Amino acid sequence: MLPRGLTGRIVLAFVGLAATMLIAVAATLFFVLHQLHENEIKDSLSRQVELVVVDLAGEKPALWDTTLSQVGASIASDGGYILVQNPNGAIRVVAGDPSSLTMPSGLIGRTTTSDGKAFIYIEPSKDATGGRTIVFAVPDTSAKMALGDLGGAMLIVALVLLIVGIPVAWLLSRSLTGPMRRLANAAAELPAASGETQPLPLEGPTEVRALTERFNAMAHELASTRQEETHLLANLRHDLRTPLTSIGGFAEAIADGTASGDRAASAARTIAEEAQRLERLVGELGVVERLRQGPASLRPEALDATELLTDAAARFEARAAGLGLAIEDAGAIPGEPALAFTGDRLAVERILQNLVENALSVVPRGGHVWLRAASLRMPGRPPGISLSVTDDGPGFPPGTSERVFERFFRADPSRAGGGSGLGLAIVRELARAHGGEAWAENVAPHGARVTVLLPLSPVVPSMTKPADESAGTEA
Helix, strand or coil: CCCCCHHHHHHHHHHHHHHHHHHHHHHHHHHHHHHHHHHHHHHHHHHHHHHHHHHHHCCCHHHHHHHHHHHHHHHHHCCCEEEEECCCCCEEEEECCCCCCCCCCCCEEEEECCCCCEEEEECCCHHHCCCCEEEEEEECCHHHHHHHHHHHHHHHHHHHHHHHHHHHHHHHHHHHHHHHHHHHHHHHHHHHCCCCCCCCCCCCCHHHHHHHHHHHHHHHHHHHHHHHHHHHHHHHHHHHHHHHHHHHHHHHHHHHCCCCCHHHHHHHHHHHHHHHHHHHHHHHHHHHHHHCCHHHHCCEEEEEHHHHHHHHHHHHHHHHHHCCCEEEECCCCCCCCCCEEEEEHHHHHHHHHHHHHHHHCCCCCCCEEEEEEEEEECCCCCCEEEEEEEECCCCCCCCCCCHHHCCCCCCCHHHHCCCCCCHHHHHHHHHHHCCCEEEEEECCCCCEEEEEEEECCCCCCCCCCCCCHHHCEEC
């Protein structure tokens, strides 16, 4: 079972790493020390054997057993033994007490007796021993000596790991748990925060810094969303109060008989108009709710921009005529390719509806509204279709061409008309849901134009601020 805390897991990881290092170092040192001690035993035994061979060469063969017994006394006292195999194959023990009389093969190496004991042996050349095979063997204590040396070495290694590892583990744990604890505390306080929160410092490893940076962005976005919701509710209260007051006042006048005859008819028309205004406001709020789903709410289909403009102009032709205005659309040019693209029909129709209604509400009698569509390419964006609505009204007040897309923004009541203040905000958000953009500008000598760029196919919305329409090139 892993510890629940990050510090405990880091400590456990260091303990596991230290144990693995100790095992690896111990295995390596044991192998090296074992070879060193084995070579030492072989060298010591080789020197003894060389002296014995020299002594045997200066004596008569009949005295060899005596010489071997004298030398073998020291070997036997250490637990070793000496075996002699005569030319006739007979094996006899000259010194020591081995459990088996097996002659090993080879001049030098390791052998094991029947009782499982390990020995290091040397067999001199038969030319120096008169044709006899003599085996000198001593106990192989190299493993025991290596373990003895290893104990002290591993104690030093363990102390070094503790001295170095504990501070490193503590520093690493602090560098991780400190920023993570701040993140946890800030996340716990985030739901109760009423305004913009102080960004957390970017500290710790790269991954923790990235997490902190994303948390700061999320907190900023949440604060902005809360501020927008506060403004939305405040504006809704303001926009609902006027029509409700009118409806209530005129309904009361009709009910108590204060308004009668022509005045009653006028009051009824006012009530109907305010009710339609409320209905438009509710409809636009429904679009705003749908926009919260982003591109997932779109239902793309093949569309023709020219046909959409023609249909929009036809829908508003009677209303424009009643206001004494002219509405014109640029129809399809014979021989030119169709301005086809893929988009959500309802969304695009809503865009054109809001733009035309906004234009009709500000153009004075005798004015004009023009609807245009064209292919448009802009730097950093895929090719698309531009839909623009131009009027010869008063235009946008200076410095408001960007703010007109904010919800409920009214820079000039003359351009707001009787609308809710959501029309252009919905236009831009619908365009961005397609991966496009919308912008507004004044035109000479007077009037305004709002242009919507829609890609040929819906793409992920871009956060890049749109360039001016003049930066694009119409095809």
